[in-house]
Amino acid sequence: xxxxxxxxxxxxxxxxxxxxxxxxxxxxxxxxxxxxxxxxxxxxxxxxxxxxxxxxxxxxxxxxxxxxxxxxxxxxxxxxxxxxxxxxxxxxxxxxxxxxxxxx
Numbered sequence: 722x723x724x725x726x727x728x729x730x731x732x733x734x735x736x737x738x739x740x741x742x743x744x745x746x747x748x749x750x751x752x753x754x755x756x757x758x759x760x761x762x763x764x765x766x767x768x769x770x771x772x773x774x775x776x777x778x779x780x781x782x783x784x785x786x787x788x789x790x791x792x793x794x795x796x797x798x799x800x801x802x803x804x805x806x807x808x809x810x811x812x813x814x815x816x817x818x819x820x821x822x823x824x825x
Contacts, residue, residue: 727776734768741765750815752805759801766793 741761748754770790774783 723778724776727772727774730772730775731769732772734765734772737761737768738765751808751813752815755801755805755808759798762801763793763797766790766797 738761741757741764745754745757745761748757767790770786770793774786774790777783777786
């Protein structure tokens with residue numbers, strides 16, 4: 722039973738990442754893309770790793786997977802912030818958009 726629940730959660734994580742990848746291509750703004758990539762990456766990885774932990778039950782492998790999950794939760798938002806901050810401090814300018822793109 723736990724294996725089926727774990728598989729369903731892993732599949733849900735893969736679907737989240739797949740939809741997010743398609744969603745990233747919708748936006749042209751660098752900063753919006755970096756925000757979406759950070760959210761998708763973090764939520765997708767959390768969902769997939771929780772599914773793996775549930776699938777394997779309580780074991781040493783699950784403990785190691787949980788430690789990887791903690792590291793991901795801490796480091797992924799931090800690295801996305803550093804990328805965006807570096808782009809901002811280096812003077813990266815957003816392209817001018819016409820009013821039709823801003824409304825949609």
